[in-house]
Amino acid sequence: MAIKEIFKKYVEISLIKRILVxxxxxxxxxxxxxxxxxxxxxxxxxxxxxxxxxxxxVFFLVISALCRAKGAGNMKTIIVLYVISTFLAAATAVLASxxxxxxxxxxxxxxxxxxxxxxxxxVLTTLLLNVFSNPVNAILNANYIGILxxxxxxxxxxxxxxxxxxxxxxxxADAVSKVVRWVIELAPFGIMGLVYNAxxxxxxxxxxxxxxxxxxxxxxxxxxxxxxNPIIVYIITKKNPFPLVLRCLKDSGxxxxxxxxxxxxxxxxxxxxxxxxxxxxxxxxxxxLGATINMAGAAITITVMTMxxxxxxxISVDPITAILLSVMATVGACxxxxxxxGSLLLIPLACSLFGIGNDIAMQVVAIGFIIGxxxxxxETALNSSSDVLFTAAADYRQQIKDGKEVQMGxxxxx
Numbered sequence: 001m002a003i004k005e006i007f008k009k010y011v012e013i014s015l016i017k018r019i020l021v022x023x024x025x026x027x028x029x030x031x032x033x034x035x036x037x038x039x040x041x042x043x044x045x046x047x048x049x050x051x052x053x054x055x056x057x058v059f060f061l062v063i064s065a066l067c068r069a070k071g072a073g074n075m076k077t078i079i080v081l082y083v084i085s086t087f088l089a090a091a092t093a094v095l096a097s098x099x100x101x102x103x104x105x106x107x108x109x110x111x112x113x114x115x116x117x118x119x120x121x122x123v124l125t126t127l128l129l130n131v132f133s134n135p136v137n138a139i140l141n142a143n144y145i146g147i148l149x150x151x152x153x154x155x156x157x158x159x160x161x162x163x164x165x166x167x168x169x170x171x172x173a174d175a176v177s178k179v180v181r182w183v184i185e186l187a188p189f190g191i192m193g194l195v196y197n198a199x200x201x202x203x204x205x206x207x208x209x210x211x212x213x214x215x216x217x218x219x220x221x222x223x224x225x226x227x228x229n230p231i232i233v234y235i236i237t238k239k240n241p242f243p244l245v246l247r248c249l250k251d252s253g254x255x256x257x258x259x260x261x262x263x264x265x266x267x268x269x270x271x272x273x274x275x276x277x278x279x280x281x282x283x284x285x286x287x288x289l290g291a292t293i294n295m296a297g298a299a300i301t302i303t304v305m306t307m308x309x310x311x312x313x314x315i316s317v318d319p320i321t322a323i324l325l326s327v328m329a330t331v332g333a334c335x336x337x338x339x340x341x342g343s344l345l346l347i348p349l350a351c352s353l354f355g356i357g358n359d360i361a362m363q364v365v366a367i368g369f370i371i372g373x374x375x376x377x378x379e380t381a382l383n384s385s386s387d388v389l390f391t392a393a394a395d396y397r398q399q400i401k402d403g404k405e406v407q408m409g410x411x412x413x414x
Contacts, residue, residue: 011185019373022188026195027204034200043197043366046190049183051362054345055139057176058332059147064173065293065334066155067166077236077397078286081390082294083330085232089224089296090303090329094322096220097307102212104308105198106363148331148349180345187369194366210371213308217375220300221382225249229296229386233393237400243409244392248272253385257377262291265384272388275411278395286394290387295333297379298343301368302329306350309364315354328353343379344368 010018029039131149138146158166198206226245233241251272256265266287273283303325310317317325332346347368348361368375396406 015184015187018188019191019369022190022192023195023370023373026192027199029192030196030199036196039193039196041193042189043191043193043195046183046186046193047362047366049186049190050345050365051358053176053179053183054348054362054365055147057180057345058349059139059151060169060173060176062148062151062331063155063158064166064170066152067158067161067169075282075285077394078282078390079289079293081232081236081394082290083334085224085229085386085390086294086296086299086333087326087330088228088232089220090299090326090333091323092223092228093220093300093303093329094307094317094326096216096223097304097311098317098322100212100216101311102209102216102304102308103312104209104213104364104367105201105206106309106312106360143352148328152331184369190366191370194370210367213304213367214371214374217300217304217371218378220304221297221378224296224300225253225382225385229389233389236393236397237406237408239396239400239406239408241393241408244396245389245409247276247409248385248389248392249381252388253381256384257381262295262380262384262387265380266291269384269388273391276388276392276409277411278392279398282395283391286391287387290391291384293334294387294390295343295383296386297382298333298346299326299329300382301343301375301379302332302346302350305344305347305364305368306354306356309347309351309356309360310354313354313356313360315356317354321353325350325353343376344372 026039029036033039131146133141133143133146135146135150137143138150158169230241230245233244252265252269255268256262269287269290270283273287274280306325306329307317328350329346332349333343344365347365348358351361351364392409396408399406
């Protein structure tokens with residue numbers, strides 16, 4: 001009973017605070033008692049847990065998202081805006097990674113080759129071979145291309161199934177997401193072990209490396225929020241987008257920054273849509289759907305972390321492969337879980353495009369959890385605020401077509 005109470009109190013503490021404590025303890029232990037394999041074991045077990053649950057999570061999230069995806073009227077416009085924004089976010093992240101290449105410290109197995117693909121032909125050949133892999137083998141071997149392909153096919157096929165069948169896949173996706181939450185609850189211990197190992201091996205210089213990653217990630221997210229998204233809204237409405245953009249960032253993004261969960265921020269977004277006087281039939285569907293598939297921040301995280309792994313391994317990324325990465329990051333982000341850190345488990349999917357093994361990819365995921373104190377907060381703020389932004393843009397577009405006067409970002413007159 002005492003253990004249960006201790007765990008309950010542990011969970012009630014903010015995950016950000018727990019991760020910060022784990023990070024600090026890891027650094028202190030690395031500087032005072034380096035070379036202790038027992039402490040390293042915490043990090044190894046955490047990464048192993050992520051490796052075990054990630055393939056199953058991707059498979060069921062993609063199926064669940066696609067079999068329930070519907071669009072009619074404004075919903076079609078909203079979904080198109082979601083996808084365009086997510087793709088442009090991934091493309092922006094690729095470009096930023098070209099201009100400001102970053103590397104990360106990885107533990108490489110000398111017996112495993114991580115050679116750069118010879119060209120786009122080899123990339124496409126590998127892609128096709130992985131797509132047609134047996135679905136069971138794809139999950140067992142963490143073949144994320146195969147997992148994604150089968151998830152898409154089954155998700156589309158199940159759109160014609162009954163609601164009860166869809167509910168079953170939704171329930172399984174929710175159950176796997178819950179397992180992910182359990183693993184993430186133990187992240188502070190895992191991060192303690194990972195930071196301990198990193199500082200013991202590379203010293204405090206490792207934090208300069210992490211700082212570079214954070215800068216690239218956050219700058220990309222601000223660029224999407226304050227440049228790309230306003231341009232999209234202007235094209236749709238032909239009106240000054242910034243009053244609406246800033247309102248969404250203030251009322252939705254700020255809350256999401258601290259909750260670090262798109263799913264948890266759904267009630268806030270629904271309330272904001274009501275204040276803006278939007279069509280309830282549309283936003284009651286688009287906001288929950290956006291918490292699942294509108295993931296520009298996740299696309300940036302997946303792309304930047306994958307490009308960092310490629311740069312670290314000396315893998316060159318040609319323009320055509322970069323476009324493929326952007327598409328894959330978009331699809332992967334659309335299947336990202338709406339829980340804190342959910343996008344990180346999609347990184348191996350993108351890494352597989354370059355033949356980067358699951359062991360290496362999961363080390364990149366673990367680094368993502370270390371920098372997640374800042375990265376995940378900014379990512380969720382971008383994701384959640386743009387759910388309202390594009391829902392409102394589509395609604396305003398329809399109102400303008402109907403000859404109504406639109407006050408961008410202003411509360412509706414009741």
